[in-house]
Amino acid sequence: MTTLCDRDLYRLQHDVPPGEGVRILPWKAELLQPCSYDLRLGSDFLVPYIKGRGPRSIRRADHRFPEYSAISTQSLCLRPGGFVLGATLETVTIGKWYRARLEGKSTIGRLGLMVHVTAGYIDPGFTGVITLELLNVAPYDIELVAGEPVCQLAVEHLSDCPEKLYGTAGLGSHYQGQLGVTAPKL
Numbered sequence: 001m002t003t004l005c006d007r008d009l010y011r012l013q014h015d016v017p018p019g020e021g022v023r024i025l026p027w028k029a030e031l032l033q034p035c036s037y038d039l040r041l042g043s044d045f046l047v048p049y050i051k052g053r054g055p056r057s058i059r060r061a062d063h064r065f066p067e068y069s070a071i072s073t074q075s076l077c078l079r080p081g082g083f084v085l086g087a088t089l090e091t092v093t094i095g096k097w098y099r100a101r102l103e104g105k106s107t108i109g110r111l112g113l114m115v116h117v118t119a120g121y122i123d124p125g126f127t128g129v130i131t132l133e134l135l136n137v138a139p140y141d142i143e144l145v146a147g148e149p150v151c152q153l154a155v156e157h158l159s160d161c162p163e164k165l166y167g168t169a170g171l172g173s174h175y176q177g178q179l180g181v182t183a184p185k186l
C-alpha cells in the first residue's frame with residue numbers, strides 16, 4: 001500500500017471520476033497537507049448516558065446500552081474523562097481503489113483530545129460524514145469548536161480493487177451514507 005501525497009489527493013478530488021477517486025466536500029485547498037487532508041469538526045454532538053443510572057460499566061450482555069442526547073452548538077466543553085460523539089463537517093467518499101485512515105491532529109493530541117477510540121479505518125466504497133469518538137484524556141477541560149480542524153484523513157492506494165465494497169449488501173455496513181453524527185448501531 002502506498003500513502004498518497006498532496007498532489008495525488010488533489011488529482012483524486014478534481015481529475016478522477018466520482019466513485020474512482022476520493023471526494024471530500026466541501027473541499028478547501030488550505031486544508032490539504034503534505035500527505036493528508038485536515039477535516040473539521042461539525043456542530044452536532046451526541047452525549048451518551050444510561051437512562052435512570054449514573055456512570056457505570058456498560059456490558060453488551062446487560063442490554064443497557066447508552067442513550068444519547070443530541071446537542072447542536074458551535075462550542076462544547078469536554079470535561080476530563082468526558083466522551084461525546086461528533087462528526088466531521090466534510091462528507092467523504094472513498095473510491096474502490098483506496099482506503100483511508102483517520103488520525104488526530106498533533107496539536108489536538110498534545111492537548112489530550114483523542115478523536116477516535118478505535119474507529120479510524122475507512123473502507124473502500126464508504127460515503128458519508130465520519131463520526132468521531134471524542135475523548136478527553138487530559139486533566140483539564142478541552143473546548144471543542146465547530147469548524148476547526150480536528151483530525152486528518154490519510155489515503156492509501158490498494159494493491160487491487162476489493163471484490164466487495166463497503167455498503168455492499170450482506171456486509172453489514174451500518175454507517176454507509178450517514179449524514180450526521182451517528183450513534184452505534186447494535
